[in-house]
Amino acid sequence: MSHTAQITSHRKPRRSTPRVSLRAGVAGGVLSTIAVAGAAAPANAEPVTETIEMPTITAGLASDFARSAEATQQVANTLDLRAQQDAAAATAAKTAKTAKAEAERKAEAKRKAEEARKKAAEAAERASRTAERTTLSNASSDSGSSSASSSSSASDTASQATSQATGSAAAVLAFARAQVGDAYILGSTGPNAWDCSSLVQASFRQIGVDLPRVSQDQSVAGTQVSLDNLQPGDILYWGSAGSAYHTAIYIGGGEFIGAQNPSKGVIQASLDYDPPTGAVRVL
Template structure:
């Protein structure tokens, strides 16, 4: 037996022929593919390079920041508008409060003036009443200079004189303001005579009489009979009582102060 018979061999085992053939075939195929690709490409072709831009976070972040800034500005504008509206409402409330106080002050002043005027008118009426009482027993001729009122005429005249000093208000029917025809109508009601409301029919309600032959209680009119624009009551002594206008109110004046156009008699 050889002295080396029991020493294991350190040589690698040989690969099988089939495995070697397979590996050779694969390598050959790869080399063939590379050769064909090289042959197909132009000799002077440059290597193909392509740059792919990958999306970055910078653009999205900028959009978010811009959107946030716009939203912040919108909120700021809204708050500023609300502040302006609140300021305007506060100013309007102050103006309204001041106007209300001024209106109340004027109303109070007007009421005080009206109360003073009523008190003065009442005092004047009391004075006239006392004067009529003093003169009630006197007699006078039936003429334009002086005429003593009796019966129904006295009632008409007493009522008309009691309203002297009242205000003139177109369309008013008393008790503290009158227009011309409402005063005549109310005065004649004291004698039980119901007259039409306006001056036109009142100017034809009785018998037409001459201005040279007037008696106390006759209705005086200005304008034409049936188309008169103003009426009054003859009070004797060349005077009349009438609600003239808003400037004078109810007054007793002489006929030459505002000469009438005609007269009618009902009493």
């Protein structure tokens, strides 16, 4: 055989490089197939095709995404509104708390001022009683024997004045006269010790008239009357109207009954003995 004779090769024919083709498209909302094809060595070989079905974003899914986004935005808006409402409520609560504290502070200041006013009035009354007691003590050494006759005369005048008073005034004077000789103790309200305003208050309570407890209030409890036009049952006061430091009851005949001071107690005396500043009428 010739060395150049043609020998049939047993090598497998070389295959061409596979070709992959990806095609995608949307038709009617469904992803078209992706075809992968490789060319076989023989020209007339059937191409190998592999088909993979893949989902695509359809119009329905897009609508769902849109609704989800809208719902998320609504939740965010609701949370933001709630945060604003909570902040407003907190601010309102803080403002209310501040206003309440200020109102309480003002009320407390007013209460303390009222207490201070009453204490000042009581202190003035005590000071007046002390000064009066000193004056009376000095004068008592000069009065001597005249005191007994004066007391008798005062008793007679009181009886006459009480008999001249009628109705409610008579009841007031009768109670006040029954207390003559009782002790004077500041703050006492009876039955055997009084201060000036408690005796006046208790005397008028006998006829159902409820007077204030302290002198300064009693001095404006009725109609102001002139000292030249007094009637039995009028309330006498010492000091200014509204800030008086002492009160007593006019019994007629130019005399009064009152809880005078710790050294004298409840007495009946002439207006000349201790001239009052003014008077009010409640009957």
